[in-house]
């Protein structure tokens with residue numbers, strides 16, 4: 001028994017150290033890590049440049065508060081705006097906080113337009129976090145049950161369905177924004193179509209709505225573009241980031257452009273820890289390494305190799321419904337609950353995840369390479385076949 005609050009069904013494994021895409025448990029057993037801390041360890045474990053940058057920053061300054069200019073935070077905002085096409089950045093500590101900032105921006109925008117009870121369109125199967133507002137925006141009853149009353153002001157529609165959004169537009173005149181994961185992560189690796197994204201962008205423009213993209217999981221070069229929306233060539237008004245941004249150092253960001261830029265003034269939002277020099281240095285170094293080692297293109301290629309390999313090795317296997325994803329965000333949907341595969345993976349020296357009950361999820365670090373693919377694909381295919389045969 002542990003004195004930790006019982007909020008996770010934890011696996012009985014603890015790790016002592018890692019290197020790249022390998023991680024070792026306290027008993028000395030080594031694993032191939034195809035999860036990277038749920039898309040967090042962008043640069044894998046113990047990346048020498050990240051280790052040196054963090055150690056150097058820790059020896060200079062960890063935290064000064066946002067009562068002062070923070071040079072590293074300004075540099076990070078410059079980098080993120082240049083990469084995203086948006087124009088300003090609020091730095092926080094996590095995905096739900098980034099989404100809270102986005103929700104507040106949308107409501108603030110609505111009030112400025114004279115809408116007293118602004119509404120945000122959100123999606124079925126969406127995941128936006130665990131705070132009261134973000135769990136209310138999340139499309140999963142399990143996340144919400146027992147925490148009512150929920151925050152109001154969210155209207156839910158099916159994912160990837162432009163007609164459903166048009167139908168809301170016809171009768172609901174309080175809508176101020178649409179919030180969307182370009183690829184749903186927790187929901188089971190579902191991809192929004194590119195034509196849907198473009199139609200949605202046009203509809204938001206026509207109606208004067210903000211388009212908010214929650215890129216907490218699919219952003220940061222994981223899909224082969226810096227951000228998921230770039231595949232469709234659209235530009236959201238708000239983009240939220242967190243998981244992979246600091247390669248394991250907690251940091252989140254809410255980026256704003258278009259209708260969302262210039263809305264907040266001093267006193268409208270804040271964070272004590274948000275954007276401290278340590279976290280921003282971790283994020284800046286993550287961006288540097290992605291660029292210098294061309295990890296974005298690598299993620300796209302490696303993801304293709306993994307899907308190709310799994311498609312070959314699992315072809316015709318009954319029980320495999322679909323293999324889908326983009327870059328290093330991959331889901332293998334089975335026709336049954338498959339949570340047990342995570343434990344079987346650990347026994348076989350493989351760290352994988354199962355989400356939405358039936359979807360095996362792979363989110364490896366961006367330097368996952370061909371050697372790792374050659375190990376992952378046959379091991380995972382064998383596990384899946386054995387699981388489905390019993």
Ligand SMILES: *Cc1c(COP(=O)(O)O)cnc(C)c1O
Pocket residue numbers: 093094095096097099127128129130181185186214215216217218242243
């Ligand atoms: C993980 C996740 C969040 C929540 O992030 P936290 O840092 O856990 O608050 C929000 N949105 C998406 C898409 C996520 O994957």
